[in-house]
Amino acid sequence: MNMFRNERGFTLIELMVVILIIGILVAIAVPVFNAARESAYKSTCQANLRTIDGAVETYKASTGNDYPTAATIQATLEPAYMKKWPECPSAGAYLIGAGGGAGATVAPVVSCPGNAGANPNGHSYP
Numbered sequence: 064m065n066m067f068r069n070e071r072g073f074t075l076i077e078l079m080v081v082i083l084i085i086g087i088l089v090a091i092a093v094p095v096f097n098a099a100r101e102s103a104y105k106s107t108c109q110a111n112l113r114t115i116d117g118a119v120e121t122y123k124a125s126t127g128n129d130y131p132t133a134a135t136i137q138a139t140l141e142p143a144y145m146k147k148w149p150e151c152p153s154a155g156a157y158l159i160g161a162g163g164g165a166g167a168t169v170a171p172v173v174s175c176p177g178n179a180g181a182n183p184n185g186h187s188y189p
């Protein structure tokens with residue numbers, strides 16, 4: 064009896080079934096992976112905005128209640144108050160709104176470019 068010694072290999076149907084099963088597994092895994100990646104990007108973006116906020120408040124506390132100006136916020140905070148100015152992993156450089164400067168009561172608004180318009184991947188903080 065030579066049941067496990069079939070020298071003829073797989074039939075075309077057997078190979079097609081295996082390839083079909085692999086295809087179904089990939090079709091399930093890819094959307095799950097993409098969703099996990101987008102979730103990680105969003106978390107990173109929110110952490111970046113929190114880091115910028117922390118650096119802005121530290122600057123304010125150490126300079127006698129002045130917020131950094133919008134035009135020079137990055138050069139002001141980096142590297143004294145934050146090691147490196149962050150970037151959103153999915154949308155790129157952050158947008159800096161008007162505001163700040165000596166005597167200002169509010170800091171310039173730093174936001175994710177993904178929030179502009181109808182981008183469904185926009186991130187916000189908090």
Ligand SMILES: [Zn+2]
Pocket residue numbers: 108109151152153154175176177185186
């Ligand atoms: Zn973002």
